[in-house]
Amino acid sequence: QLQLQASGPGLVKPSETLSLTCTLSDFISSRSDYWVWIRQPPGKGLEWIASIHYRGNTYHNPSLKSRVTISVDTSKNQFSLKLSSVTAADTAFYYCARSRDGYNSFFDSWGQGTLVTVSS
Amino acid sequence: EIVLTQSPATLSLSPGERATLSCRASQSVGSFLGWYQQKPGQPPRLLIYDASNRATGIPARFSGSGSGTDFTLTISSLEPEDFAVYYCQQRSNWVTFGGGTKVEIK
Numbered sequence: 001q002l003q004l005q006a007s008g009p010g011l012v013k014p015s016e017t018l019s020l021t022c023t024l025s026d027f028i029s030s031r032s033d034y035w036v037w038i039r040q041p042p043g044k045g046l047e048w049i050a051s052i053h054y055r056g057n058t059y060h061n062p063s064l065k066s067r068v069t070i071s072v073d074t075s076k077n078q079f080s081l082k083l084s085s086v087t088a089a090d091t092a093f094y095y096c097a098r099s100r101d102g103y104n105s106f107f108d109s110w111g112q113g114t115l116v117t118v119s120s
Numbered sequence: 121e122i123v124l125t126q127s128p129a130t131l132s133l134s135p136g137e138r139a140t141l142s143c144r145a146s147q148s149v150g151s152f153l154g155w156y157q158q159k160p161g162q163p164p165r166l167l168i169y170d171a172s173n174r175a176t177g178i179p180a181r182f183s184g185s186g187s188g189t190d191f192t193l194t195i196s197s198l199e200p201e202d203f204a205v206y207y208c209q210q211r212s213n214w215v216t217f218g219g220g221t222k223v224e225i226k
Contacts, residue, residue, distance in 0.1 A: 046156075046164065046207055048215035061214065062121075095163050104211040106154040108175060110163035 002026050004111035006096045012118050018083040022096030022111060028077045029054045034099040035079045036107060037070065039092040042115075047092075051103035052079055059103040086118045122146055124208050124218035132226040139195040141221045143208035148188045152212040155184055155193045158220075159204045167206075168193065198223070 008020035020037070028035065034057075037049040050060045050070040060068050069082040083090060093115050097107040123146040133139055143153065151171040156164035166175040168184035171191060181196045195202055203225050208218040 045219050046209075046217040048217070059214075097163075102211075104215045106166055106169040106175075106209065106211065107156075107164070108166045108169075110165075113163050 002098065002109045004096045004098070004109060006094060006111045006114040008094075008114060008116070010115060010117060012086055012090075012116060013120050014087055014118055015085055018081070018086050018090065018094075018116055018118075020081045020094055020096075020114065020116070022079050022081075024077040026077070028072065028079065029074055032101050034059075034103040034105070035072065036097045036099045036103075037081045038095045038097055038107070039090075040095070040113070041089075041092045048104075049081065049083075049094075051099055053103070057103070088118050090116070091118045092116060122149060122210050122213050122216050124210055124216055126206075126208060126218035126221045128221060129219070130222045130224060132224050133198055134226045135198050135200055137198050139193075139198055139202070139223055141193040141195075141206055141223075143186075143191040143193070143218050145189045145191075145210060147213075149210040149212035151187050152210055153184075153186070153191050154209045154211070155182075156207045156209065157202075157204045158207065164207060195223075 003025035034051040036051045052070045067084045072079040093113040095113040096111045098109040099105045125144045127142045155168040158164040172184045205220045
């Protein structure tokens with residue numbers, strides 16, 4: 001069974017860049033799978049951030065696109081997220097997940113999530 | 121952006137009762153709607169995809185229906201492990217989620 005593990009700093013200062021990495025237990029180079037970041041502020045709902053294919057095709061939530069960079073490292077079976085110019089509103093649990101059959105399919109495998117707090 | 125509105129916000133029921141959760145889209149999403157269950161401290165788990173298809177390993181007491189703008193998730197007889205928050209998600213136009221329905225023990 002596929003496992004995903006998100007990792008990165010749990011505390012980021014306002015205006016700085018949040019950086020997270022998701023490591024897969026299996027090969028990332030699946031023909032149809034996309035790899036996804038989703039976030040959830042504590043006690044609130046879910047927000048899709050971006051998706052990436054192992055060949056590098058990317059899709060971003062239009063509301064976050066100007067601040068988001070998503071990338072993939074097939075040699076390490078990892079994909080990463082960078083979110084620039086963070087504010088307190090970016091405090092959230094960040095999940096990495098798999099989207100089968102397209103960048104915006106349904107998400108059938110999720111990592112446990114990592115809490116990132118934006119605070120000085 | 122397609123907005124998904126879930127109702128009710130909270131559903132108070134007893135084990136064994138039937139739960140009916142609603143998700144309404146601001147414009148048609150066809151059948152491109154899914155449902156997730158989330159328990160405290162855990163990531164969401166996919167229950168239903170494409171409106172009515174159960175994901176792998178999901179018990180038959182969970183069923184989904186609807187198309188266009190109105191969708192329903194039904195839990196035929198609540199088990200103790202079903203008390204959780206449920207989210208709908210559309211994939212017709214980008215990806216958006218509903219605000220969630222909490223199913224709590226009455």
